[in-house]
Amino acid sequence: MEQQLEKVLSEIVTQQDTVGALLANRQGLCLGAKGNINPNVSGIGTAISEQVAKLEPNSTVPATVCLYSGNKRCLIQKDGEITGIIYKQTTTASTSIGN
Amino acid sequence: MSDDIKKYFNGLLQKVSGLYVIQITDRDGVPLLRVSHSQEKNVDFALMPSFIPTFTTACDQASKLGLGRNKTIISMYSNYQVVQMNKLPLILTFVGAEDCNTGHILALEHQVDGYLEDIKLAVTEP
Amino acid sequence: MDYVRSILECLASICSCWHCTDDLGNQGIEPSERTHLLADSVNQSPALRRSNSADLSNDCSQSLPKKDDQNALSRLVQNTAINMINVGALDSHTLEHQEYTNRIKTYSQRLQQQWNNIQHPGVEQTGLLKDVPNHHTYLSKVIYPDDTAQMRIFIEKSHAAVLGIQIDHREAVVVPFQIP
Numbered sequence: 001m002e003q004q005l006e007k008v009l010s011e012i013v014t015q016q017d018t019v020g021a022l023l024a025n026r027q028g029l030c031l032g033a034k035g036n037i038n039p040n041v042s043g044i045g046t047a048i049s050e051q052v053a054k055l056e057p058n059s060t061v062p063a064t065v066c067l068y069s070g071n072k073r074c075l076i077q078k079d080g081e082i083t084g085i086i087y088k089q090t091t092t093a094s095t096s097i098g099n
Numbered sequence: 100m101s102d103d104i105k106k107y108f109n110g111l112l113q114k115v116s117g118l119y120v121i122q123i124t125d126r127d128g129v130p131l132l133r134v135s136h137s138q139e140k141n142v143d144f145a146l147m148p149s150f151i152p153t154f155t156t157a158c159d160q161a162s163k164l165g166l167g168r169n170k171t172i173i174s175m176y177s178n179y180q181v182v183q184m185n186k187l188p189l190i191l192t193f194v195g196a197e198d199c200n201t202g203h204i205l206a207l208e209h210q211v212d213g214y215l216e217d218i219k220l221a222v223t224e225p
Numbered sequence: 226m227d228y229v230r231s232i233l234e235c236l237a238s239i240c241s242c243w244h245c246t247d248d249l250g251n252q253g254i255e256p257s258e259r260t261h262l263l264a265d266s267v268n269q270s271p272a273l274r275r276s277n278s279a280d281l282s283n284d285c286s287q288s289l290p291k292k293d294d295q296n297a298l299s300r301l302v303q304n305t306a307i308n309m310i311n312v313g314a315l316d317s318h319t320l321e322h323q324e325y326t327n328r329i330k331t332y333s334q335r336l337q338q339q340w341n342n343i344q345h346p347g348v349e350q351t352g353l354l355k356d357v358p359n360h361h362t363y364l365s366k367v368i369y370p371d372d373t374a375q376m377r378i379f380i381e382k383s384h385a386a387v388l389g390i391q392i393d394h395r396e397a398v399v400v401p402f403q404i405p
Contacts (some may be wrong), residue, residue, distance in 0.1 A: 001390060001391065001392065001393040002383070002386075002389075002390045003391045004386040004390075005386040005387065005389070005390060007322065007386070008379070008382040008383055011382075012375070012379050015375060016371075018375070021379065023383050023387070025204060025387075026198070026201060027198070027199075027200060027201040028200035028201055028202025028203050029201055029202045031387065031390075032203065039205050040202075040205070040274060041206070042202045042368075043200055043201065043202025043203035044202075044203060044206050044207055045285045046202060047114075047115070047116075047200050047203045047204065048202055050116070050200070055368045058292055059293055062380070064368075064372070064373050064376050066366075066372060068366045073372075075372050075373075075375075075376050077376045077377075079384070080201040080384070081387070082380065082383055082384065082387055084376060084379050084380050084383055086372075086375065086379065088372065096139065103340070104340070121239045125328070125332070126280035127320050129320070129325060129328040129329055129330075129332065130319070130329065131332050131333075131336065132336075148320065148325075160310055160311065160312065163308060163309070164310070189246075215341075217339065218336070220339055221339055222332065222338045223333050
């Protein structure tokens with residue numbers, strides 16, 4: 001049924017630095033989530049990407065939002081009906097000194 | 100007084116685009132608080148005498164399906180969507196456009212919980 | 226009497242079974258659709274007499290001698306009625322206009338009193354980046370090309386995957402209920 005989607009999400013979370021990935025539909029409802037990510041962020045993620053899309057209404061390329069917080073960052077992109085959210089964690093030496 | 104809380108709920112209403120009304124009633128549909136976009140569509144149906152009690156009963160019956168207590172019912176219509184949350188003795192109702200961000204509405208739930216605890220005191224026996 | 230007792234035991238076993246899987250009984254402190262709101266005297270509307278079950282058990286307990294057996298039986302009947310999915314109960318529980326306006330008045334008075342006493346959490350905006358000690362570091366963050374590339378691939382693959390979602394039904398679509 002949604003094995004292919006599960007596979008895509010699993011692939012993404014195994015990539016370097018990635019800790020979680022989520023996919024939301026047009027209504028901000030979670031279609032699937034893998035890794036360390038709360039499915040409830042789907043609504044807010046979609047809302048953020050919708051607001052950002054208003055900055056360049058004529059752009060044909062979907063905008064990517066990157067939010068930084070501590071040693072983590074959150075990437076959001078909305079393309080057509082779906083919104084993807086990826087959580088990443090920096091493990092490089094420069095940021096781990098601070099911890 | 101309740102100006103503060105009204106302001107807070109108005110703020111929530113602004114945050115979600117396409118959301119028309121947030122209302123807090125008791126389970127029989129008696130309103131305690133209602134914020135709405137004054138210039139938006141006419142969504143008075145959400146306070147029709149039968150609207151909230153029907154949700155209460157539906158919620159009660161849906162809790163018997165063996166899946167645990169029913170918490171939220173989302174109804175999609177051709178022009179509106181209605182998200183109702185069971186916060187007994189209160190009922191929290193959101194009315195929005197059909198393409199409004201449902202996930203965002205659901206995410207408001209934990210934000211308002213603190214306020215609802217205070218409002219609950221007004222409905223229950225002292 | 227033996228007959229009654231056997232029915233009773235049978236019902237008791239069913240109900241206890243329900244109760245172990247379900248917490249629907251309203252004996253807990255959890256508010257449910259049937260717990261009273263304000264003091265009883267306020268609920269004057271005849272339409273508001275809550276679902277059949279409560280009344281049923283009251284009638285039983287009044288008309289019959291108060292034996293333990295009878296009490297247990299009426300409790301079972303009540304619990305069974307509560308646990309039954311009853312679409313017929315979906316009739317209107319509308320309040321009478323008078324009570325409706327009375328309650329609006331009561332609630333607004335009570336809210337007035339309460340908001341004077343309660344310290345509600347601050348509603349004012351805390352401001353952008355106020356909780357971040359040295360925000361300069363964040364303002365100078367770079368966007369990693371890897372991130373955007375990863376996101377592009379994720380979205381591309383997801384589009385294909387979402388199109389591939391379909392119902393994969395294995396059982397009969399219509400299932401008859403086992404009603405004797």
